[in-house]
Amino acid sequence: MPAKADILVVDDDLNTLASLSRAFRLAGHEATVCDNAARALDLAKSQRFDLILSDVVMPGRDGIALLEDFKKAGIGSPIVMISGQATIEVAVRATRLGAIDFLEKPISVDKLLLTVENALRLARLEEENRDLKRRLGRHQMVWTSAAMLEVMSQVERVASSETRICIRGETGTGKEVVARALHEKSARRSGPFVSLNCAAVPAELIESELFGHEKGSFTGAAARHAGKFEQAHRGTLFLDEIGDMPLAMQAKLLRVLEEGEIERVGGDRPIPVDARVIVATHRNLEEQVQQGVFREDLYHRIFVFPILLPPLRERREDIPVLAEYFSQQLAEQNGWKPKAFSSEARQALEAYAWPGNVRELRNVIERILLLSSGDLVDTADVQRALPPSLGLASAGANRSWALVESGTMTSRIEAFERETLVRELKRNHHHVTNTAKVLGMERSHLYKKCKELGIDLQAMRQTG
Secondary structure, X not given: OOOXXXXXXXXXXXXXXXXXXXXXXXXXXXXXEEOOHHHHHHHHHHOOOOEEEEEOOOOOOOHHHHHXXXXXXXXXXXXXXXXXXXXXXXXXXXXXXXXXXXXXXXXOHHHHHHHHHHHHHHHHHHHHHHHHHHHHHHOOOOOOOHHHHHHHHHHHHHOOOOOOXXXXXXXXXXXXXXXXXXXXXXXXXXXXXXXXEHHHXXXXXXXXXXXXXXXXXXXXXXOOEOOHHHHOOOOEEEEXXXXXXXXXXXXXXXXXXXXXXXXXXXXXOOEEOOOEEEEEEOOOHHHHHHHOOOOHHHHHHHOOEEEEOOOHHHOOOHHHHHHHHHHHHHHHHHOXXXXXXXXXXXXXXXXXXXXXXXXXXXXXXXXXXXXXXXXXXXXXXXXXXXXXOOOOOOOOOOHHHHOOXXXXXXXXXXXXXXXXXXXXXXXXXXXXXXXXXXXXXOHHHHHHHHHHOOOOHHHHHHHO
16 A cells, blocks of 8 residues: 555544544545535545545435546546445445445444555556556557458467567558567566667667666766666567668677677676567668678578568558557547548548558548547548548549659659658648658658658758
């Protein structure tokens, strides 16, 4: 039980209020007393209590009516009812209305404090359960397609082993979600899951991020820092965008994978680490090996069991279920009312190309919930939330699609990405941070992508 709990006591008998208040104070708790239902409801609305104790029989509005008022007002505090006159029927009704316990007067102090302890423990467990559901909900796998069935069968097949896995797929396809699923289904599930986006960390800092550093090892190192490998000890380390790791760092990572020990920056001794490493990339590692920008020996070390995530446009049957899932999730997170999708709206979502994949779909669903006014999402709501001029795949040829109707697959994808980035940058007045947020990208990744695609940000700003 916590050292101190805030408890609201509601009873019309002043002697009862005084004795209960004294008992709670001696036990290390803080008690707020109130002798009528109306005042109690106001207090519960204005501040949070860890527990509420209420008498049943009171003049005016009784305890059962007050219990109903608490529930209607959304008061989530656990409630215990107390009475010296109530019948079994009243106790049953109170329980059905949400009271977690019912005590008869006179109440012994020991029984009272035990009831309080049990109520607070139950409240903590419920809060932990809600928190767990929230955390798992953010990374839940949602699918119905045959393509994702194959992916999940591969996850089931390899999760319980220590096999090194490389998850491949376009940006936004859910590579980290798959990595978390592998962790949760492994023998390391009770250990930590630690992730690092290699593309988002400057080259000069990535060694410190992975291996940690000692105090004073470089300017700004004011204290010892444990790196991702140490943080992931006896758990899983997920290295996203491994294809963006600098060559010099690749050699050091290879040594750690081979020897199972790291050395902090500025350190003078090896530190054993036990972490299962799962990597992911949207790049073609084979081409990078041929070009000399990715080490062949590291490639063979990490590329033991590849899992390929299909882009969303190749599993369109997943789009409606993902849309419903994101609608529910976002509504719960923000206190919004969830909205259903008309059949036409679902068709419009399925028709769009989704270059940003599942991440883009989530962002669009959030915009739909913000922009739509009715309880049912229609086609107009979808079109209003989609990026302008990119349109629907079934809407006929426009400039964006005309750009990608010829050439190799790589050149078509690059042309589409370039057109998408240019349009979004213009829409956001060349504000890189806002553009990255809309596209669901890391800011550093957007800079790097612009450089790859030959987009001159400075020239764009100057020309408007």
